[in-house]
Amino acid sequence: MSFVSYQFILFLAVLLVLYYVLPRKVQWMLLLAGSLTFYAFSGPKYLIYMAVTILTTYGAAVWIEKIWGAQDAWVKEHKGISREEKKAYKAGMTRKAKAVLVLCLLVNLGILAVIKYTDFILENLNGIFGTEFQLRHFILPLGISFYMFQSLGYVIDVYRRKYPAERNPAKVALFTSFFPQVIQGPISRFDDLSKGLFAEHKFDSKEFYYGLLRVVWGFFKKLVIADRLAPVIVTLTADTDKYPGVYVLANIFFYAIQLYADFTGGIDITIGVARMLGIPVAENFQRPYFSKNIAEYWRRWHITMGTWFKDYIFYPISVSGWMLKISKKSREKLGQALGKRVPVYISTIVVWFATGIWHGAAWNFIVWGMLNCLVLLVSQELAPLYKKFHDKFGFSNTAFWDGVQIFRTFWLMGLIRILDVYRDVPLTFRMVGTMFTTPNWGAVTDGSFLELGATLADFIVVGVGIVILFTVSALAERKAIDARLETKPVVVHYALLWILILLVVVFGAYGIGFDATQFIYNQF
């Protein structure tokens, strides 16, 4: 069931009525029933994959918890023993807990690996060795990369003793399947999300209003901006010979806008729906296109994915025993300055490789990840040089220079991101090359852009949509929109809501002849 469907609006309306009418102690059970129903619409058989994740993460967390409990009890009972004995006992228990964790990770990531990467591996084997392995064409269950990573984060946190395991399997099931975020995140943490999920919620008209406003804002971004641009990107990508040069530049810009409006629009609907239910969900974006460098961009774009990779992959690799040994050796061999970079370099490469293949089993995603990694590391290395340059010329703190940096980051990220669109690495490099070899600037003024699947009216609607989006973002950058609205009279609140609904109804790309495009991040 897509967020952009009448089915979903009906589902949500019924759920909200029941949620606030039924006794509060059953609210979370209703959410579980609703979430499983919502997910079953994507194909009931995919519930089996989800059930495996729920059962294994629930079981592993409880098991690990028992091991830690036994360890604490033993330490309490053996107060007089030596430090070495205590250390040896704890090491044994840690090994047991780690074995349970690794087993759980293997089962889940194994399933994900088989269904997501089998064809990619077979294709490459066939290509390299001339074998003729039949491709399996597994269908990826909706949102599996999101809900699985969220659940694995929970088990790792219990292993790290960040919080105790949840004893009720139905509650773990709701944490995994919570319908607003099951398909495209955010990737929440158990200690954050569970507080809201399992609490009893009284109807709060103010929270409900802000939630609804956020939902409609999400529909505005998705239907008025992203889906109106979608056909243009399809046309520009389908016939690459016909659309080189300036069309590639346009494609980079259009895709930057489409992806942002699509993904953040979906997340706005998620956070808004959860807020209508009284449940806080982690923010996933912080106006990333205002970033001045790529490191900042990645702190503001798909935030929960970035922090997941940082907490559960980057840090564990960087500070592991073997990495510290490598670090020591490399400092001896390469000297302090260069040697101490080695752990950071290795971990960054691993994380970006993982981020690339997390997005999809294809070379374009791997190259995309590696290019992000390269730019990040080069920027890191050049930072002292930039500083010297800025100190000498002294324009680093001006509005003009901020603008230059924002512009540079936007286009640099767009350039790397265009790999997502052409989905073929050599083709992408060729197409980017045509921007310099055959720019064809005349296409901008001779009306060719009106033959790409969008009329002048479509472009005007999208243009106005972008201006509204930019203005709201610039306002939110200085002060949160909620806080701004807080001081305004109620009549302004409702006028704003109705104007926004009207804009979506009048200018949204939907209805007969339109098939609302699937959210881009649903495929991951």
Added chain:
Amino acid sequence: MDELLDILKELHPEVDYETCTTLVDDKILDSFDIVSLITEVSDTFDVRIPASEIIPENFNSAESLWALIEKLMDE
């Protein structure tokens, strides 16, 4: 503690580590700095800071990091 302050000063000489309590919250220390820091701490104090201890509360000030090092040395 003085040795820890030396390590921190090498990373960002401009920061007043005696008073700053928002090293992570204010993004003074990024993830690259934290990894460098942990490597240096491991060499100097012979303690391993596990990934589970990499939380803002432990790295927001020199004092909290020192408390973590002492705790790990005690274990």
